Amino acid sequence: MEREYEKEFAMTTGKNELEIIEIELLLEGVYRLYGYDFRNYALPSLKRRIWHHVHSENVPSISALQEKVLHDRACFERLIYSLSIPVTEMFRDPGLFLTFRQKVIPLLRTYPYIRIWHAGCSTGEEVYSMAILLHEEGLYDKARIYATDMNNRSLQQAKEGVYEISKMKQYTKNYLEAGGTRAFSEYYSAKYNSVILQPYLRKNIIFAEHNLATDTSFNEFNVIFCRNVMIYFNDELRDNVHGLFNESLSRFGVLVLGSKESIHFTKYSDSYEALDRVEKIYRKVN
Ligand SMILES: C[S@@+](CC[C@H](N)C(=O)[O-])C[C@H]1O[C@@H](n2cnc3c(N)ncnc32)[C@H](O)[C@@H]1O
Structure with missing residues (x-):
C-alpha cells in the first residue's frame, strides 16, 4: 500500500513537495541508522511534531534537522520523545x-x-x-x-512511579468517577512536590x-x-x-x-x- 505521505506527495507541488521529500528522507535516515520506524505514522501530526522539533533544535529546515539527528544521538533521542506524544493520566476516561x-x-x-x-x-x-x-x-x-x-x-x-503532586486532584476525581471506593491518597506518599506510588x-x-x-x-x-x-x-x-x-x-x-x-x-x-x-x-x- 502507498504510504500516506507518498499519496500526498503525488498531489502536492512546490513548497509542500519539498517538505514531503525532506520528511521522507529524515524518517528513512532515522529508520536505517537507529531502527525506529515512523514511516507509516499519519502525516498531519507527524508534520506538526517535526516542525515543532525543527524550532526547538534551533535549525533552519527539516534537512538541517536530519543532519543533526543523524550525527548526534542525543538529538535523535529528543526527536523520539517529541514524536512519541507521551500525554496520559491516571484513570483517563x-x-x-x-x-x-x-x-x-x-x-x-x-x-x-x-x-x-x-x-x-x-x-x-x-x-x-x-x-x-x-x-x-x-x-x-x-x-x-x-x-x-x-x-x-x-x-x-x-x-519510578513518581508523579507531580499537582496532578493528584484530577487523578482523585478520575479515580472516584471510575468506581474507586477508597481514599485515593492511600495509594501514594507525598514528598515535596511529588508523590511516589506504593511499591x-x-x-x-x-x-x-x-x-x-x-x-x-x-x-x-x-x-x-x-x-x-x-x-x-x-x-x-x-x-x-x-x-x-x-x-x-x-x-x-x-x-x-x-x-x-x-x-x-x-x-x-x-x-x-x-x-x-x-x-x-x-x-x-x-
Ligand atoms: C498519547 S500516549 C498514550 C498513553 C496511554 N496509553 C494513554 O492512553 O493514556 C502514546 C504513547 O504511545 C507510544 N508509542 C507511539 N508509537 C509507538 C510504537 N510504535 N510502539 C510502542 N509505543 C508507541 C508513545 O511513546 C506514547 O508513550
Whole structure:
C-alpha cells in the first residue's frame, strides 16, 4: 500500500513537495541508522511534531534537522520523545475504567491467572490505574501486567512511579468517577512536590521496551490495552498492529482502545464483538 505521505506527495507541488521529500528522507535516515520506524505514522501530526522539533533544535529546515539527528544521538533521542506524544493520566476516561470493572472483571475472576498488556503505556499512569483496580477487586495477586512503550525515557519514569503532586486532584476525581471506593491518597506518599506510588502496586508489573511498528508478539494475553497510540498511525500500520494484537490475544481475550479509536474499518473487525461499544471494549471471537 502507498504510504500516506507518498499519496500526498503525488498531489502536492512546490513548497509542500519539498517538505514531503525532506520528511521522507529524515524518517528513512532515522529508520536505517537507529531502527525506529515512523514511516507509516499519519502525516498531519507527524508534520506538526517535526516542525515543532525543527524550532526547538534551533535549525533552519527539516534537512538541517536530519543532519543533526543523524550525527548526534542525543538529538535523535529528543526527536523520539517529541514524536512519541507521551500525554496520559491516571484513570483517563473514568467511564472506561468503570465499565471495565463492571463488564470485564467478572470474566477475569473465572481465570486462574491473568496476563494484561498495556501497549504504549507512556509514563505508566494507565498501568498503575489498572494495578489499583485489580488490587481493589482482589485479582492483583494472580495478575501479571506487561507495560511496554517504544520510548525508553517514558518507561524509566513509569518504573519510578513518581508523579507531580499537582496532578493528584484530577487523578482523585478520575479515580472516584471510575468506581474507586477508597481514599485515593492511600495509594501514594507525598514528598515535596511529588508523590511516589506504593511499591506493592509495582510488584506484578514488567516494564519493557517494545515497538509496535517493528517488534513481534511476545506472549499470550487475556487483555490488551492500546489506547491513544494508533491514532498516530496510518491505515496500513494500524492494520498490522491489529494483526499483532489478534495473534497475541487468547480466545475471548479483551481488547481496549482509546475513545477516538475503533476496531471498525480495520481488517480485524470481524474477529471481535463489542463488550461495550461506547467505551471501545471488544472481545475476540475468532
Ligand atoms: C498519547 S500516549 C498514550 C498513553 C496511554 N496509553 C494513554 O492512553 O493514556 C502514546 C504513547 O504511545 C507510544 N508509542 C507511539 N508509537 C509507538 C510504537 N510504535 N510502539 C510502542 N509505543 C508507541 C508513545 O511513546 C506514547 O508513550
